[in-house]
Amino acid sequence: MARQRGPVLVDTNVILECWRMDAWRALTGGYRVETVEDCVIETQTGFQRRRQEQQIDNAALQSSLAAIQKVGDAERAAAIVREPMFSFLDLGEQSLWAHALSRTDNWVLCGPDKASLRFGVRLGFRERLVALEGLLQDAGHKASGLRPAYTSSWLSKTLGEIVIMEASKRK
Amino acid sequence: MGTNLIGARIKALREQRGLSQEDLAHVFGFKDRQTVSAIETGERRLSADELLTAVQKLGATLDYFINPFLLAGEGKFSWRQSNVALERLNAFERVAGRWVAANRTLAPEVGRPPPNLRQALKLTSKSSYEEAMAAGERFAADFELGPVPAERLAEVMERRLGVLVLMVDAIEGISGAACRLLDLDAVLISRNEVVGRRHFDLAHELFHILTWDTMPPEHVEDASERSKIRVEQLANNFASAVLMPTEVLGRFEPAKVNNVQWLNDTAEALQVTATALKWRLVALGRLDAVQANKIPDAALRNNGRDVSGRKPPPLYSKAFMEVIALAIDEGHMSARKTADLLDMRLDDLAELGAAHGVKLALDL
DSSP states (O other): OOOOOSEEEEOHHHHHHHHHTTOHHHHHHHSEEEEEHHHHHHTSTTSSOOSSOOOOOHHHHHHHSSEEEOOOHHHHHHHHHHOGGGGGSOHHHHHHHHHHHTOOSOOEEEOOOHHHHHHHHHTTOGGGBOOHHHHHHHTTOOOTTOOGGGSHHHHHHHHHHHHHHHHHHHO | OOTTHHHHHHHHHHHHTTOOHHHHHHHHTOSSHHHHHHHHHTSSOOOHHHHHHHHHHHTOOHHHHHOTTOOOSOOEEEEEESSOOHHHHHHHHHHHHHHHHHHHHHHHHTTOOOOSSOOOOSOOTTSOHHHHHHHHHHHHHHTTOOSSHHHHHHHHHHHTTOOEEEEEOOOTTEEEEEEEOSSOEEEEEETTSOHHHHHHHHHHHHHHHHTTTTSOOOSEEEOOTTOOSHHHHHHHHHHHHHHSOHHHHTTSOOOOSOHHHHHHHHHHHHTSOHHHHHHHHHHTTSSOHHHHHHSOHHHHGGGGOOOTTOOOOOSBOHHHHHHHHHHHHTTSSOHHHHHHHHTOOHHHHHHHHHHTTOOOOOOO
């Protein structure tokens, strides 16, 4: 697959994993990485929903991102009426998708949660869902040690399973 | 999933505000009330602009219209409690409602729909205490609760009756609750109560679930095994018989010298409280009421055991955690959304699943 030239939208999980693997600089150096305000908040201590929290310097994070998008009720309302499953995503994931759906450029979205992936597949964005591992490798960074959910093989397998589940749901 | 969530919330809010469908049609700028009716029943979907109009004109947040884990205008709780301020109780009810709503919404998605039919006891408020006890005895026999009925009761309620049973960290003063939705029954039990008390609460709430239509319980009831309210007394008699059927009690040698010791030991074996056992024996005519009253409650507290080292059961239930695990694994609900729902860290959530023998895919 050709290296992504457009914006890369990342969720909270991806930011935390990059920070854990010391790969954030490689990712933001290689792509136009964007996220939403709610995901930035979720990366801060007390909001990570993990026992071992990463110490993520808010100023450093913000300055390294190409954009931090603000998402309002209008984008959220547009997303929920397109697909009710939107309600079953967490606030950061909701905001990221609500923002993505409002764009018309060639964005890709990097976020490993299965519900987020299923939401994307249901709306016809399977080809825009990318693995962190692939992004890092394409940017020339050796991406070993990532958790399985961030690898290209896991994403490929999971998307295949989701496509089958969605197809059986439509029957 | 949640295809008519927004329509149902609009209806609930309209009714809560005392508005007619005509009033709402005017708010949205529709020509007639039929359009509102179609939105409420899910025949017509709202546009994003109409949804924003609802947010602005009806004074509710967008979350109110799209959050699947709210019980808005639906669901009735009956709380078994002691001296809990109504404001605190209602706040906890909103939290508990999220768990119940989550199971109601997610279980059918993962192939675990609630039963099609609802079972009920053939009792009314005019039934006698003897009839309530007979119903309890029969329940224990029909569902083969075995030599220690308390041990199997939760499982039978979940697997055979489709009742959601959740062990929860309730606020102080709450023992348990029964909850009735149109399509789901649930029982919540404070997991930090002593084991005998938990089982009695469970059997008591079971009575409310099985008699809800003929004897709807009060929103708030006193958590006493010696309640003065008739429906509660019927529930207590039923609960005693379920947990201590005559046939099961008959297997124990009768007390000889020390009633207190015998009560405590027998209650411990049956996983009930010695106090409940004492009154059950009185009801069966095996213990004289005057003699029973002479036995001090203090001697029966915690069945005469030191319970300080005992751990409560894990939160919620295995069946509930299985639904959660499947919902995450099949991509029906995100892991972070789940953590938010249960107010837990992902690691703690995984550990809780493991405590129930359920593996959650949370390696993010």
